[in-house]
Amino acid sequence: MALDPDAFTRCDRSAVWPILQQRWSEAGRSFDLRQAFALDPDRATHFAIEAPHVFADLSKNLLDRETRDLLVELARECGLPAQRDALFGGEALNLTEQRQVMHWLLRVPPVSAAWRPSGLDRLGAELAEVHATLDAMLAFAERVRADEAITDIVNIGIGGSDLGPQMAVLALDTCAQPQRRRLHFVSNVDGHELDAVLRGVRPESTLFLVASKTFTTIETMTNARSAREWFSAQGGRDVARHFAALTTNVEAARAFGIDTTFGFWDWVGGRYSMWSAIGLPIAIAVGADNFRALLAGAHAMDAHFATTPLERNLPVQLALLDIWYRNFHGFSSRSIAPYHSGLRRLPAYLQQLEMESNGKRVDRRGEPLPFATSPVLWGEPGTNGQHAYFQMLHQGTDVVPVEFIAVRDAAHALPGHHVQLLANVLAQAQALMLGKEDAGGHRHFTGNRPSTMLLLERLDPASLGALVALQEHRVFCSGALWGINSFDQWGVELGKVLAKDLAPRLESGDTEGLDASTAMLVRRLHG
Structure with a gap:
């Protein structure tokens, strides 16, 4: 059943919206964190939330309890609980493509658990398919892990078929096998990326994974064909043994020479697909048990959200904070600062998750929105970012909310490093809030700059799964409040269509019918 776009109130049409506008005008715009802590000694406790595997300190954000209560009322008036139920009920939330949105089904355990989504009453067949595919995929991963002849795995994909697996493999490096097996990720159609990988591998010891739902994604298939040509030119034999496909287009994969395929479904969006067969490189890196732990951590966060x-x-509180900052304070970006080297690709992963989902200018009915939607996400791991862009965060003219992510327990034994890392993440959040007076101006820090702290006890499969699911649900909530379709991505299509026309023009030099700028550039690049 498809979601009725008229069944829910868009945030700006709710009764509480003008009250929130007044609240921001009277108290929000002049809110001072230092004064808030002075007036409420228990503020830290009041704004702390314990979720599965993730502890959140929201106390350094620019809102008080009254504003938070009004934002919760906004969620109720917009029907967020009912929209959440529709998600877990398996309704077709992706209205423009008439598709269900059920990435959460990929992490439902096969046997009874403390919480079972309501949609399972009619999704038994789908769940059985999920676990059949999962079992087959994990069995294949274990065979690869046991194969001493395979030393390198090259994952060829782009977007969700690259960002999620790459992020997770890096994050779970300490769970991986000894370094005799290397994982490589190729996504860019720029041949320099694939060439750099191929120069370091041998055909007889390399397994290529081609990740494309339709087996037609132009960047992925260009790289896959070049990899196959290299494989043959270097004396490689048996494409079927050295190539596997993560796709639903089994016939196209077979025509390519691939016999081993693992599929997924239309109700799995690319940026939500690391839990599916797209996660095969994760399973190869960390093993079946750890991959199941990743799913379990995400499922625990699903239960918390539901x-x-x-x-x-x-997830709801983070989304409400995002609405408060984007639509009332007017903050146009958010910086992600993971203080763990293993999470160095998390900002890139979250960029796709949030900006591809909520970077929309029309609501579910196609009507232009009178307010802003997705902020720009950006960031680097701490402490690297401190020596790059934190100058702007502390003393720049724009206020940028920062989301810090810290991990209590280190997975290494090097003395002194982890305490310095944790001291830095705490100090940066404290400095953003407190600031520093300086009459000369150059060393003056205004302070009162907001941040959120997300704490994990350790970075392991379960906590990573929970952290990623938390961000998925947060994006869903903000999109639901804005009344937009968070599950299509038409914005990536136009450039692809135009590129198909321009590629042969670059070969021939033909510029007929092009705009003057593009024609000039084609002539220079053709020459």
């Missing part, structure tokens, strides 16, 4: 009251629901 059952926890809005006031203590971490």
Whole structure:
């Protein structure tokens, strides 16, 4: 059943929206964190939330309890609980493509658990397919892990078929096998990337994974064909043994020479697909048990999101904070600062998750929106970012909310490093809030700059799964409040269509019918 776009109130049409505008005018724009802590000694406790594997300190954000209560009322008036139920009920939330949105089904355990999504009552066949595919994929991963002849795995994909697996493999490096097996990720159609990987591998010891749902993605298939040509030119034999496909287009994969395929479904969006067969490189890196732990951590966050009251629901509270900052304070970006080297690709992963989902200018009915939607996400791991862009965060003219992510326990034994890392993440959040007076101006820090702190006890498969699911649900909530379709991505299509026309023109030099700028550039590049 498709979601009725008229069944829910868009945020700006709710009764509480003008009250929130007044609240921002009277108290929000002049809110001072230092004064808030002075007036409420228990503020830190009041704004702390414990979710599965993730502890959140929201106290350094620019809102008080009254504003938070109004934002929760906004969620209720917009029907967020009912929209959440529709998600877990398996309704077709992707209206422009008439598709269900059920990435959460990929992490439902096969046997009874403490919480079972309501949609399972009619999704038994789909769940059985999920676990059949999962079992087959993990069995293949274990065979690859046991194969001493395979030393290198090259994952060829782009977007969700690259960002999620790459991010997770890096994050779970300490769970991986000894370094005798290397994983490489190729996504860019720029041949320099693939060439750099191929120069370091041998055909007889390399397994290529071609990740494309339709087996037609132009960047992925260009790289895959070049990899196959290299494989043959270097004396490689048996394409079927050295290539596997993560796709639903089994016939196209077979025509390519691939016999081993693992599929997924139309109700799995690319940026939500690391839990599916697209996660094969993760499973090869960390093993079947750890991959199941990744799914379990995400499922635990699903249960928290589905059952926890809005006031203590971490995905909901983060989304409401995003609405408050984007639509009332006017903050146009958010910086992601993971203080763990393993999470160095998390900012890039979250960029696709949020900006591809919520970078929309029309609502579900196609009507132009009178307010801003997705902020720009950006960031680097700490402490590297401190020596790059933190100058702007502290003393620049724009206020940029920062989302810090810290991990309590280190997975290494090097003395002194981890305490310095944790001291830095705490100090940066503290400095953003407190600031520093300087009459000369150059060393003056205004302070009162907001941040959120997300704490993990350790970075392991379960906590990573919970952290990623938390961000998925946060994006869903903000999109639901804005009344947009968070699950299509038409914005990536136009450039692809134009590129198909321009590629032969670059070969021939033909510029007929092109705009003057593009024609000039084609002539220079053709010459």
